[in-house]
Each structure stands twice: as C-alpha cells, then as structure tokens.
Amino acid sequence: MNTNSNSGKDNVSALPAQIVGKFEALGESQKKAFEYLVLFIALSVCYSCYLKSSYHNASCSTSPMVVSINMALLLPILKFLLINGWPCALLASLDGAWRGKDSAQVALATYAATNMFWIHKYGGNYCPYSVAFWLTPYSLSAVAGHGVGAGLRGLRLPGKTPILLAILLAVAVALCWSHVRARKLQPARIMNTTAQPVAVAAPAPATTPLADIGPKADYSATAERAAGTPHFWQLDPRGGFKNGGKDYCGPVAISDSLVYLAHHGFPELLPDGEGDQAQIDLINSLASPHYLGTDPDKGTGSGSVLRGIEKYVVAHGYQCTTMEYKGMYELGRREREFIVADRPDLDWMKKGMLDPHGAVWLAVGWYTQTGEGHWKRTGGHWVPMVGFDAADPCALLIHNPGTRGNGDRPDDPAQDVVHLKEVSAGTLDMDDGPEHDAAGRYILSGPGLPIGPDKVAFLDSAIVVVVSKL
Numbered sequence: 001m002n003t004n005s006n007s008g009k010d011n012v013s014a015l016p017a018q019i020v021g022k023f024e025a026l027g028e029s030q031k032k033a034f035e036y037l038v039l040f041i042a043l044s045v046c047y048s049c050y051l052k053s054s055y056h057n058a059s060c061s062t063s064p065m066v067v068s069i070n071m072a073l074l075l076p077i078l079k080f081l082l083i084n085g086w087p088c089a090l091l092a093s094l095d096g097a098w099r100g101k102d103s104a105q106v107a108l109a110t111y112a113a114t115n116m117f118w119i120h121k122y123g124g125n126y127c128p129y130s131v132a133f134w135l136t137p138y139s140l141s142a143v144a145g146h147g148v149g150a151g152l153r154g155l156r157l158p159g160k161t162p163i164l165l166a167i168l169l170a171v172a173v174a175l176c177w178s179h180v181r182a183r184k185l186q187p188a189r190i191m192n193t194t195a196q197p198v199a200v201a202a203p204a205p206a207t208t209p210l211a212d213i214g215p216k217a218d219y220s221a222t223a224e225r226a227a228g229t230p231h232f233w234q235l236d237p238r239g240g241f242k243n244g245g246k247d248y249c250g251p252v253a254i255s256d257s258l259v260y261l262a263h264h265g266f267p268e269l270l271p272d273g274e275g276d277q278a279q280i281d282l283i284n285s286l287a288s289p290h291y292l293g294t295d296p297d298k299g300t301g302s303g304s305v306l307r308g309i310e311k312y313v314v315a316h317g318y319q320c321t322t323m324e325y326k327g328m329y330e331l332g333r334r335e336r337e338f339i340v341a342d343r344p345d346l347d348w349m350k351k352g353m354l355d356p357h358g359a360v361w362l363a364v365g366w367y368t369q370t371g372e373g374h375w376k377r378t379g380g381h382w383v384p385m386v387g388f389d390a391a392d393p394c395a396l397l398i399h400n401p402g403t404r405g406n407g408d409r410p411d412d413p414a415q416d417v418v419h420l421k422e423v424s425a426g427t428l429d430m431d432d433g434p435e436h437d438a439a440g441r442y443i444l445s446g447p448g449l450p451i452g453p454d455k456v457a458f459l460d461s462a463i464v465v466v467v468s469k470l
Contacts, residue, residue, distance in 0.1 A: 028097075035091055035098065036106055042087035043110040047138065048118065049083065084138060085145025092149025100146050107142035111135060219397065219413050222353055222387030226397050226413060229260040229386045231405030232279055239280045241287070242296035250300030251286035252401040253382040254309060255279055257359035258286075261467055264356065268316040269467075286312060300382065302363060302461055303331040306338050313467055321468045322355075324348075327363060327461020328428075328436050343441050344462035346420065349396070350388050352464035359467070360385040362398065364444060365428075365460040366451065373426035375438065375456055383449070385462075386416070394420045398448045418446040420459065428458065 088103040115131055219226060234245040234252040241248045259279055262270035271281040287294040292308035294300045300308075306325060313320050325331070326344040340348075344362075352358040362383050367375035387397035397416045405411055426438035442459040451457055 039087050039106045040110050044114055046084045047114045081141045081144055084141035088142050088145035089149035092146045093152040103142050103146040111138050216391050217389050218391040219387055221390050226387035227410050230256050231399040231411050233404045234401040247299040249401040250382040251283045251292055251294055253361055253384045255283045256384045256399050302329045303335045306335045318467050320465050322466035324464045344459055349462055355466050357467050359465050361463045363461040365458045367456045367458055376429040400448055416448045418444045418448040
C-alpha cells in the first residue's frame, strides 16, 4: 500500500516536468510560434477587457483634459498592470530563451489587432490620439510583466513550475471575477414600455382646470431644475430613432436628466455637438446595446435602465454614489443590489430631486380596469421627474417624452403636472407573472400625462441616482 501511494505522488509531481519536457522537445521555430500564438490570445482577452468599454464612445473631446494625481487610483493601476502583464511574466519565467523583444512584438501586434476589432465593432468613431496615448500603459504592462518573469526565472524554488501555474489560475479567476460585473445580464423579465397612449403630436388639453393648479402651486424648491431640464420628444424626426422612436421613452427620459447634470457640473455626460444634436447623439448612445439595449418594439426594462445608467456614468469619468430602485419588477442578479422597496414613495423621490446632483425617473404602467379593484397591465412608459409642488404634496412635475413640450419656450409647469392618488386596495395583473397588491401604490393623472379614457396610469417603479466626481 505504501509503495503504491508513493508512486502516485511521484507521478503527480512529475506531471509538470513531463509537460515541460514535451514542450521543449519541439523545434525552436515551432516552440517560438506556439508561444507567440498563446501570448497573442492571452493578451487579446486581457486588452479587450479594457478596450471594449472605451471604444463605444471614443470620439475626440473638444473640451480641455485635466489630469490630477489621486492616490485612490493606485489600486486600479496595479490591477491594470497585473491583468495585462501576467502573460508576459509567465512566459519569461518558464522559457529561458524568451526575450523582451518577443514580449514587445506580440504586445504591439495584439494592441493593434484588438484596437482594430473594437473600433470596427463600435462603428469606427475613434480618436487617434487616444489610441496612441493608451499604447504607453499597455507597453509598460508588457515590459513590467517580462521583467518580473525574468526575475522569477532566476529563483531556485522547489516546485516552481506548479507554483507559477497555480498563480496563473488564480489570476485568471480574479480576472473573470473582476469583470463579471460588467457583463450584460438579461433581467428576469423585460418591462414592456411601449408608449402607445402618448404617441401624439402635441400635448392633449389639460384634464384638470388650470385655475385649480396655478394659484395654489409652489414650485420654488425645484423651479430652476424644471426650467433647466430639456423636454425632448421621442418621436422627433431629427433623431432618426429606430421604429420612429415609438419605444424610445427610456433613453429620451434619461437623456433629459443627464443633459441637466451635464450643464451643472458633469460636462462629460453630454457628447459634443451644437444645439439639440448633442442630446440626439446622447439618446442614440444610451439606446445602444452597450448601455440600455433599448428594443425598438418593446422598450427598455428596469434592469436594463439601472445597468445602462451606471455603465454610462462610469464610462464618462464619474460615479453613482446613490443608485436606488423601488418597484415591483424582477431584476437580474446584478441589479438586485439596488432594490430598496417594492413600491415608490413620494418623500424618497422628492429627496432625490432636491439633491443638486440627483436624478429621478418614473416607470409608469398603462392599465385597463377589468373589474372592481382589478387592473390589467397593457404597456408602460418612462418619464423623468423634474420637480414637485411644495403646496400640494401629491403633485409632481414631469417632462413626458411622449409630448412635444412647449417648443422653444420654457415648459409651463401647469402643463407638466401630474397628481398622485394612493390606492387602498386592489390587484394588478402583470399578464406574465403573479398578481401584485395595488394597496399603497399610486395612480397618476393630470395634463403632464395625457392618456385615453379607458386607461389608468399606475406608478410601477422609480429610480433615484446621485452622480459624483471620482
């Protein structure tokens, strides 16, 4: 028994040596070609982890670039060097014939190839200065990795080969874990946001007499926010949106709020451009698969909105210090961390609106009443909240993407107001899932949200985000 056991241990310990022996039995040119190919594949994966998240929007900026020293960047820099340098380090540590020029040649070829691939994938709207600038850190990572590997090669450490292989596995696992959060996850159920009831050319006449709104209204707390937030029409033919923009309420609503933030301390959130063209470019970027992934026929789900907003803000040099979701919809595993409650409340939304760096978006559901206290969902719509009435705790201001607004004139708050009425009992039939308790949820009505006589608008969910600089 002991003899067999020792023999098994000898076989296991000899396995790496056998692999190395077979590898060294290859001809010099075959071995070199194999090493070049392996390193090219490994570096392609590593480089793509960073390049694919930058070339979706890599046009040259016309605004000045400010470079500051921040010790908080030390960890990301070390992580960058580790991720992109370990393949060169591994080869240099295992092969005494591997030279620095080999690592340099493969790194340059890989950098060129991956740039070409991702630039082509995202439409070729690239900045040559950015390509040249990023060559420096990628080259540095290859040089640093080769240097570390060459130093390890000189160590006389028992079992060095299996140790290095174990390190390789650990780095690969860490790499996958690090970037799994950036992968596109499909939410459990996509929200149908077809804006059927509001696909109109102009706002419908106010259903609430203006006399009942104007004299008592007090929008002073959010008057500047409401006036400074654009009111873009999702059917605007200038946008060239897919399907005419009928289901673009999500990216349009989000763009309204991001434009406001861009004009109040976060300029990189808005693409370069004159007039409305900058917002049109922003809407198309948000709707792309890289961010919201808006379906031209079905709209944008709540999980996609959460994921897309976070990705967009981070990709443009900022961060979301607050991202909270209150609503009834199931979310993907990645987005569940943002869930705060299963239904929105007014104080929470108003607090987000009062934050100078905050934004609030409402997901409205269109319902048909099928019985006493029972409603069936038929569609939905995204709108940005832009203010509230301090004199009426149940009155909010929105900029409905389904209406034109007031053209070149500032929006009239009396035309943007919606009133919320809390429901005490009832059920909501989502058609593709379990029924939800309607108690404690809000029905919306008013000139800001014109709908047909056979429809009822419920506040299905809301998202509050606060943006800050790194």
